[in-house]
Amino acid sequence: MTDVESLRESIEQYETQ
Structure with missing residues (x-):
């Protein structure tokens, strides 16, 4: 999971x- 997806x-x- 990318940071963007986490955010x-x-x-x-x-x-x-």
């Missing part, structure tokens, strides 16, 4: 809250 996943989790 993207973190953003999606943040927006879900």
